[in-house]
Amino acid sequence: MALIEVVNFEKSFGEKVIHRDVSFYVKKGECLGLVGGSGAGKSVILRSLIGLEKPDSGQILINGVDIVPFNEQQLVPIRKQVAYAFQGGALFDSMTVYENLAYPLRAHTELPETAIAEKIHLQLAEFGLEKSIHQYPGELSGGMQKRIGLARAVIMQPEIILYDEPTAGLDPYNTKKIQELILRLKAKGVTAILVTHDIPTAMAVCDKFAFLKDKVIAEQGTIDQLKTRNDSLIQKFIEGNIL
Amino acid sequence: MSEPVDLPAMITKRFKEPLEFLGGVALLAKDTVKELRTRPFYGSLLIDQIYLVGVKSLPLVLITALSTGMVMALQYGLGLEKFGGKPYVPRLVASTILREMGPVFTSLMLAARVGAGMASEIGSMVVTQQIDAIRALGTSPIKKIVIPRVLACLIVLPLLVSIANLVGNFGGLMVGSSELNLDAQFYFRRVLETSNLKDYIAGFGKTFFFAIFIAMPSCYFGLTVKNGTKEVGIATTKAVVTASLLILTGDFFLSKLFWVIEKWL
Numbered sequence: 264m265a266l267i268e269v270v271n272f273e274k275s276f277g278e279k280v281i282h283r284d285v286s287f288y289v290k291k292g293e294c295l296g297l298v299g300g301s302g303a304g305k306s307v308i309l310r311s312l313i314g315l316e317k318p319d320s321g322q323i324l325i326n327g328v329d330i331v332p333f334n335e336q337q338l339v340p341i342r343k344q345v346a347y348a349f350q351g352g353a354l355f356d357s358m359t360v361y362e363n364l365a366y367p368l369r370a371h372t373e374l375p376e377t378a379i380a381e382k383i384h385l386q387l388a389e390f391g392l393e394k395s396i397h398q399y400p401g402e403l404s405g406g407m408q409k410r411i412g413l414a415r416a417v418i419m420q421p422e423i424i425l426y427d428e429p430t431a432g433l434d435p436y437n438t439k440k441i442q443e444l445i446l447r448l449k450a451k452g453v454t455a456i457l458v459t460h461d462i463p464t465a466m467a468v469c470d471k472f473a474f475l476k477d478k479v480i481a482e483q484g485t486i487d488q489l490k491t492r493n494d495s496l497i498q499k500f501i502e503g504n505i506l
Numbered sequence: 507m508s509e510p511v512d513l514p515a516m517i518t519k520r521f522k523e524p525l526e527f528l529g530g531v532a533l534l535a536k537d538t539v540k541e542l543r544t545r546p547f548y549g550s551l552l553i554d555q556i557y558l559v560g561v562k563s564l565p566l567v568l569i570t571a572l573s574t575g576m577v578m579a580l581q582y583g584l585g586l587e588k589f590g591g592k593p594y595v596p597r598l599v600a601s602t603i604l605r606e607m608g609p610v611f612t613s614l615m616l617a618a619r620v621g622a623g624m625a626s627e628i629g630s631m632v633v634t635q636q637i638d639a640i641r642a643l644g645t646s647p648i649k650k651i652v653i654p655r656v657l658a659c660l661i662v663l664p665l666l667v668s669i670a671n672l673v674g675n676f677g678g679l680m681v682g683s684s685e686l687n688l689d690a691q692f693y694f695r696r697v698l699e700t701s702n703l704k705d706y707i708a709g710f711g712k713t714f715f716f717a718i719f720i721a722m723p724s725c726y727f728g729l730t731v732k733n734g735t736k737e738v739g740i741a742t743t744k745a746v747v748t749a750s751l752l753i754l755t756g757d758f759f760l761s762k763l764f765w766v767i768e769k770w771l
């Protein structure tokens with residue numbers, strides 16, 4: 264059974280139609296690459312998967328349960344299970360790195376502070392970020408902020424991770440670091456959707472792709488399946504020179 | 507010939523924003539009340555806000571209150587001198603401060619300082635997706651952001667106004683004894699004898715409304731920032747203007763209300 268399934272998803276902002284019938288699914292342990300031009304509505308889909316945005320119609324099934332009608336309270340268990348790695352990290356800038364990572368643990372567990380501290384140290388060590396533990400986000404580079412944002416997103420050990428352009432605007436070093444982290448999480452069996460314009464990273468981590476174009480999913484499938492299609496967008500994508 | 511005027515469109519445009527504001531604030535208030543009654547309650551965030559709203563505003567409030575009291579004593583004193591009314595200065599200054607100047611000026615200063623601070627801070631958090639992150643991590647922006655700020659204003663403003671009342675009267679006393687040649691002890695005694703609890707309550711009672719007038723628009727305009735940094739500035743301006751207008755217009759109706767209540771008592 265699919266772990267994530269989006270069925271006939273439709274969304275407009277005012278007069279502006281963004282999605283006109285988007286459907287796709289992701290099986291457990293898979294990583295789906297969600298690809299499309301800028302402004303195609305990729306972030307809106309990811310945001311909808313944790314209820315930050317509501318579709319006008321359609322279903323979003325997580326583990327077979329439609330979350331579209333859920334209110335904020337009902338969404339809490341979903342949000343513990345589905346992590347969102349925001350484009351800019353979205354760290355709380357009034358808190359240190361430690362406090363940022365402690366935030367979800369304090370909110371959702373009864374762990375004593377010593378256990379929380381231990382978890383945070385382990386997580387930061389795994390991500391190679393121990394040195395910045397007492398710094399504020401404002402003192403860190405964009406790449407570091409994104410990596411810490413990712414560390415915060417996964418500290419609750421979610422089943423699903425949504426990556427919103429995790430490598431956009433990063434230098435090759437940080438891009439490589441993020442790519443490694445995504446692969447490591449995937450090896451642990453975490454299911455993921457990756458929105459990106461970074462084709463090497465997408466090719467390295469995604470099992471299959473969905474192309475968002477003209478308000479619908481124009482094509483989807485594995486790279487081998489897609490190679491046989493003669494859509495120019497897809498061919499260019501496979502050759503690695505668009506988006 | 508002039509362009510035909512599309513009256514319905516004009517009216518819609520003119521009233522759309524205020525109506526949106528009213529509706530939006532009402533919904534925010536409803537959620538705030540609802541979430542106030544559920545766990546968890548973030549006490550440490552409330553204490554942070556009390557410090558930021560209260561302690562940090564104290565110098566501004568003290569200076570405002572002192573100068574208001576001094577100016578009023580001077581104006582009343584010089585104005586009433588011709589009629590031999592100088593002995594009434596303590597009573598006049600005291601009741602004006604307790605009923606109006608203390609609560610209104612303190613609230614206006616807080617609206618400017620705290621309202622702007624809250625709206626811009628929350629607005630920046632929206633733009634940098636920190637509010638989204640609060641929700642995405644399974645927590646509530648109402649609990650984390652709105653409730654601590656509203657409660658802090660509700661707790662701090664009455665206290666600040668009480669301090670402003672004292673300091674304002676002290677300013678009056680200073681001017682009374684130095685400029686108006688009123689005996690300081692006489693001034694002090696007159697204030698105590700003539701001002702009563704009703705004066706105090708009439709002013710103090712308003713502060714709880716003013717606290718809401720400051721906190722709710724500031725949170726609302728901060729949270730509704732949409733497209734980027736430029737809107738943060740606009741939201742800040744709107745928060746301060748709205749809070750100030752609510753305080754000034756609300757003051758009239760609240761004054762009337764408290765007169766009615768006093769007659770009852």
Ligand SMILES: Nc1ncnc2c1ncn2[C@@H]1O[C@H](COP(=O)(O)OP(=O)(O)O)[C@@H](O)[C@H]1O
Nearest residue numbers: 276277281299300301302303304305306307308
């Ligand atoms: N809250 C919103 N209000 C109005 N328009 C929005 C909102 N969120 C997104 N949009 C619009 O929806 C479209 C898709 O946005 P988005 O999902 O962020 O695109 P992308 O594929 O680049 O991530 C854009 O044109 C954007 O302007």
Ligand SMILES: [Mg+2]
Nearest residue numbers: 305306307427
């Ligand atoms: Mg996007």
